[in-house]
Amino acid sequence: MTPVRYDVSLAGHRQHMLEIRLRCAAPQGALRFGMPAWTPGSYKIREYARVIERVQARAGERSLAVRKLDKQRWELAGAEGGEIELRYRVYANEPSVRTPAVDDVRALLHGAGVFVFVEGQEERPHEVRLTDLPEGWEVATALEPIDGDESAHRFAASDYDALIDAPILCGRLRTTDFEHAGVPHRIAASGPARGFDLEAARTGIERIVAAAGRLWGGLPYRRFVFLVLREPGVRGGLEHRDSTVLGAPPFGLSEPERWRDWLVLAAHEHFHAxxxxxxxxxxxxxxxxxxxxxxxxxxxxxxxxxxxxxxxxxxxxxxxxxxxxxxxxxxxxxxxxxxxxxxxxxxxxxxxxxxxxxxxxxxxxxxxxxxxxxxxxxxxxxxxxxxxxxxxxxxxxxxxxxxxxxxxxxxxxxxxxxxxxxxxxxxxxxxxxxxxxxxxxxxxxxxxxxxxxxxxxxxxxxESGERAWLGVKASGDGARIATVYADGPAWRAGLSGGDEPVALDGYRVRAAELAARLEDYEPGERCTLTVLRGDRLLEIAVTLGARPRGELRxxxxxxxxxxxxxxxxxxxxxxxxx
Ligand SMILES: [Zn+2]
Incomplete structure (x- = not known):
């Protein structure tokens, strides 16, 4: 069966642009193609089709008219056998473990956000060739290199699902390999060399792989790749069949507790195999x-x-x-x-x-x-x-x-x-x-x-005893009330998520300071909270509740x-x- 073949050019990496040329067999009648609305492992409609532009099609020398069917599917007619060539561009500038991103330092080709599927040809073999990689960039992916040659940057997948379940990380990567039970594993990290101890990562992950393998009675894959995306704001991980993308901060990861947490994240995503x-x-x-x-x-x-x-x-x-x-x-x-x-x-x-x-x-x-x-x-x-x-x-x-x-x-x-x-x-x-x-x-x-x-x-x-409790959670920036817990003191008094605390009993306060300030209060006491709700200033009287002191151990x-x-x-x- 003729495979579905994609050439992905990174020539526009500085503009966050991926240029894609897809070639596939022309079917009898109309050909339809589309983009996924979501990606396995992350249960949110992400509308990956929104980043697609300039869709063009041709058969040989002939241009074909492309008609959009809905938010994520297209149709073209009149190919009459032979090969169809589709071209489109992807604007990829959403760094996360579940979206594609490309710039001057790295590219993460997250399949669901890069590759259109060809209706009726999803079961065919799929091939990807990367071109115009910036000087010195390497490629890491769980996809099979064609003819076993990794340096050619040509990869094969058994079908469309397998293609989009194997993200591709490119850049000046630092990589290390190990084998466990005869199965090769690779760790490939983007981002600064400083602050990410590749050898320590390998030692920790090797032990994690061994422990998980013992539990399940053997490893279920022929090869596994840990792709590490180190940049600000990229958190969490996403599981794939033979790989995972792990977010990591570019700085501060050598702090022992954060390093442990990161290894536990690696254990989580690997367990999903x-x-x-x-x-x-x-x-x-x-x-x-x-x-x-x-x-x-x-x-x-x-x-x-x-x-x-x-x-x-x-x-x-x-x-x-x-x-x-x-x-x-x-x-x-x-x-x-x-x-x-x-x-x-x-x-x-x-x-x-x-x-x-x-x-x-x-x-x-x-x-x-x-x-x-x-x-x-x-x-x-x-x-x-x-x-x-x-x-x-x-x-x-x-x-x-x-x-x-x-x-x-x-x-x-x-x-x-x-x-x-x-x-x-x-x-x-x-x-x-x-x-x-x-x-x-x-x-x-x-x-x-x-x-x-x-x-x-x-x-x-x-600790023993009780403390005064308001029943709110501060926002990440500490300025607002993120959540008012249902049926708590603040809830009953009429405070609202989004309120910006200004003063407690007449003294300036920020949302993040409320818990510490309430240390001076007793459960059951009344207080007055002044808040901004949008542009309105409100004074709200609250009768404080009680919560046990200290942390649970x-x-x-x-x-x-x-x-x-x-x-x-x-x-x-x-x-x-x-
Ligand atoms: Zn998970």
């Missing part, structure tokens, strides 16, 4: 990219992965047992201060992510809950329950392995939520159904102290029984410190 990319809920591959695809099981893709990023990092010695416990306690604090966890269950938060999580406003924490965070907590609670009920014989690891056997990568469809819950219940030896119902389809929190006690752990506050109990200590040791992958 199994959970999410191959073991996946029904509907998440093959993809329908023209419109939203809803699933109530996104919590399993992201929540399970958000728990296991920590567990794998612990087993890889990237996190200590204490750091693992500190992180989970912080997670409980965060989820328990989200009123929206009572409004949408994990299943509902998953289903509605397109409109209630990826599109955010000041009310978001009141209407939904992060299925990453709460999903991680529920996975942890289930892991503890399985371990306790089976006398340490089994853990959530066994759920993952059972699902992997039941839904191998070549399975004709993904799993349904009921099938996942069935496996969880079966691995636990039965009896977990009511908890699954309450935690996944209901809005109940796991009851932590009884879950933790058999492992010699308990939750406690770093996860502690080992000194009086833990030997049996509990042994359970903790297996879970935390560490000896009980004497």
């Amino acid at each position: 199994w959970n999410g990319k191959r073991l996946r809920p029904e509907g998440l591959g093959p993809f329908e990219l023209a419109r939203e695809r809803h699933t109530d099981a996104l919590w399993a893709v992201e929540g399970i992965t958000s728990y296991y990023e920590r567990i794998v990092a612990r087993r890889a010695e990237v996190l200590s047992a204490e750091q693992l416990m500190d992180g989970l306690a912080t997670l409980i604090d965060r989820v328990h201060s989200t009123p929206g966890r009572r409004v949408r269950s994990l299943a509902e938060a998953s289903f509605d992510t397109w409109t209630t999580f990826y599109i955010r406003d000041e009310h978001t924490p009141n209407r939904t809950v992060s299925y990453y965070d709460k999903g991680a907590l529920v996975t942890w609670a289930l892991d503890l329950e399985i371990r306790r009920r089976t006398g340490g014989e089994r853990s959530f690891d066994d759920v993952l392995r059972a699902m992997w056997r039941r839904f191998p990568p070549e399975a004709p469809r993904g799993y349904r939520s009921a099938e996942l819950e069935e496996e969880i219940d079966r691995v636990a030896g039965g009896g977990l159904r009511p908890l699954l119902e309450a935690w996944i389809r209901g809005t109940e929190d796991p009851d932590w102290q009884p879950l933790l006690a058999p492992f010699g752990m308990r939750l406690e506050r770093s 996860l502690r080992r109990r000194e009086d833990a029984e030997p049996e509990a200590r042994a359970r903790w040791e297996r879970w935390a992958c560490a000896p009980w410190p004497e």
Whole structure:
């Protein structure tokens, strides 16, 4: 079958322009082509077609008329066999892990934002050739180099889905390679050389790969590439089948805590090579990219992965047992201060992510809950329950392995939520159904102290007593109230997200200073907050509420029984410190 071939010229990199020439076989009748509306792994309609311009088509020497069908599809007629050549330009200036960007220092070709698909030819082999690369630039991608020659910058994908699931990073890259279990891995980083220790990255990631491979019983890919995009404002990562794009700040990453967090991010995205990319809920591959695809099981893709990023990092010695416990306690604090966890269950938060999580406003924490965070907590609670009920014989690891056997990568469809819950219940030896119902389809929190006690752990506050509480969250720049928590003191008094605090009881204050200023107040006291709402100045009287002081911490109990200590040791992958 004639492949669909793209030549991508980077001659316009300083103008953020990619010039693309596509050649494919002309079908009988009209040829339609289009751009995806979203990209797998990021559940938001991004309208990638908006950056396409100057679409032209020809057959041999003859120009063909191009007609636009809708916001993201085009049609041309009259080719009558032979080959069609399409040309278009992409304005690529949105640096993130999920959008294309090109400038004078690097190019990230994020497939869904660069390559049009040809209707009816999506299953054919696809080829990409990069041309006009600036002097000294290299290319890193999980795509297969044609004839094994990486320096020719020609790559092949088995079909369109595989093409757009393998981003291409170009620039003056720093790369390092390692093998694990005979499988080659590459780390390629853009950005300044200073502040990113490539050898330390390799050591950490190699251990992460080994720990994840042990858990699942082998690596599922023939090659894996970690693409690191180091620039201001690029955060998070995006999973792909045989690669991942990891954001990283250009500065400050050598600070130990930030470095650890970054390695945990790498563990998260790598874990998706199994959970999410191959073991996946029904509907998440093959993809329908023209419109939203809803699933109530996104919590399993992201929540399970958000728990296991920590567990794998612990087993890889990237996190200590204490750091693992500190992180989970912080997670409980965060989820328990989200009123929206009572409004949408994990299943509902998953289903509605397109409109209630990826599109955010000041009310978001009141209407939904992060299925990453709460999903991680529920996975942890289930892991503890399985371990306790089976006398340490089994853990959530066994759920993952059972699902992997039941839904191998070549399975004709993904799993349904009921099938996942069935496996969880079966691995636990039965009896977990009511908890699954309450935690996944209901809005109940796991009851932590009884879950933790058999492992010699308990939750406690770093300080005792209560403090005055207003019930607002400051915006990132510290000037405004980002969110007013539903049913809290500020909510009842009529404060609003977006309000700009000016004074507290007549003294100047910024939103970011409110919590510290309220240290001088007692719960139940009244105060007056002066705020700007748009151009209006308002005085709002608030009766302060109460919140426990200090941070939530996860502690080992000194009086833990030997049996509990042994359970903790297996879970935390560490000896009980004497
Ligand atoms: Zn993820």
